[in-house]
Amino acid sequence: EAGVAQSPRYKIIEKRQSVAFWCNPISGHATLYWYQQILGQGPKLLIQFQNNGVVDDSQLPKDRFSAERLKGVDSTLKIQPAKLEDSAVYLCASSLRDRGPNEQFFGPGTRLTVL
Amino acid sequence: AQSVSQHNHHVILSEAASLELGCNYSYGGTVNLFWYVQYPGQHLQLLLKYFSGDPLVKGIKGFEAEFIKSKFSFNLRKPSVQWSDTAEYFCAVNVNTGGFKTIFGAGTRLFVKA
Numbered sequence: 001e002a003g004v005a006q007s008p009r010y011k012i013i014e015k016r017q018s019v020a021f022w023c024n025p026i027s028g029h030a031t032l033y034w035y036q037q038i039l040g041q042g043p044k045l046l047i048q049f050q051n052n053g054v055v056d057d058s059q060l061p062k063d064r065f066s067a068e069r070l071k072g073v074d075s076t077l078k079i080q081p082a083k084l085e086d087s088a089v090y091l092c093a094s095s096l097r098d099r100g101p102n103e104q105f106f107g108p109g110t111r112l113t114v115l
Numbered sequence: 116a117q118s119v120s121q122h123n124h125h126v127i128l129s130e131a132a133s134l135e136l137g138c139n140y141s142y143g144g145t146v147n148l149f150w151y152v153q154y155p156g157q158h159l160q161l162l163l164k165y166f167s168g169d170p171l172v173k174g175i176k177g178f179e180a181e182f183i184k185s186k187f188s189f190n191l192r193k194p195s196v197q198w199s200d201t202a203e204y205f206c207a208v209n210v211n212t213g214g215f216k217t218i219f220g221a222g223t224r225l226f227v228k229a
Binding site for chain 1: 119124147149151158159160161164166205207209211214215216217218219220221222
């Protein structure tokens with residue numbers, strides 16, 4: 001079974017630039033998550049999709065962050081414009097069921113550095 | 116707001132020592148509990164989970180965790196650690212607030228000396 005794929009693995013940009021991350025979840029997984037993990041902290045949920053609908057985006061800074069999951073499969077997360085405090089690892093995860101608690105499978109993450 | 120607290124940020128043990136990592140959460144309703152592990156250079160992966168039933172759950176590689184509802188705790192244990200257990204461990208709580216939401220603790224970095 002192929003795992004969750006993310007690209008790029010690393011990205012360095014200057015503040016006020018834009019950046020986009022891509023995630024391809026495990027085939028058949030209904031739920032997709034984007035997390036932000038700042039150094040020394042645990043992952044913080046930014047947005048959760050169930051198929052192609054948003055379930056929770058309460059912690060997504062909507063003035064600069066956006067995400068979409070077209071066709072209920074892969075997803076992109078965009079930051080525009082980036083700030084220094086956006087430096088973090090962005091994790092994508094997916095889970096099988098579309099409701100109820102279940103194990104999340106994580107991708108390798110994208111390490112973003114904003115200079 | 117719901118939160119998860121992991122008491123130790125860094126733990127250093129010698130091989131064969133016993134391990135206990137603390138995890139407490141703040142939420143009064145029904146919870147589902149997880150421990151995830153991230154080995155150096157690898158993805159986050161599930162170590163064990165508790166949804167219901169026996170509060171003592173066993174996971175991979177000899178790890179176990181005990182859910183104590185009255186203490187809002189889900190501590191991770193292993194009787195004898197190995198060098199290969201060097202990793203970062205995250206406790207996570209899944210709560211139903213109209214949809215299932217997962218909150219992670221800050222993580223504990225474990226270093227096992229050979």
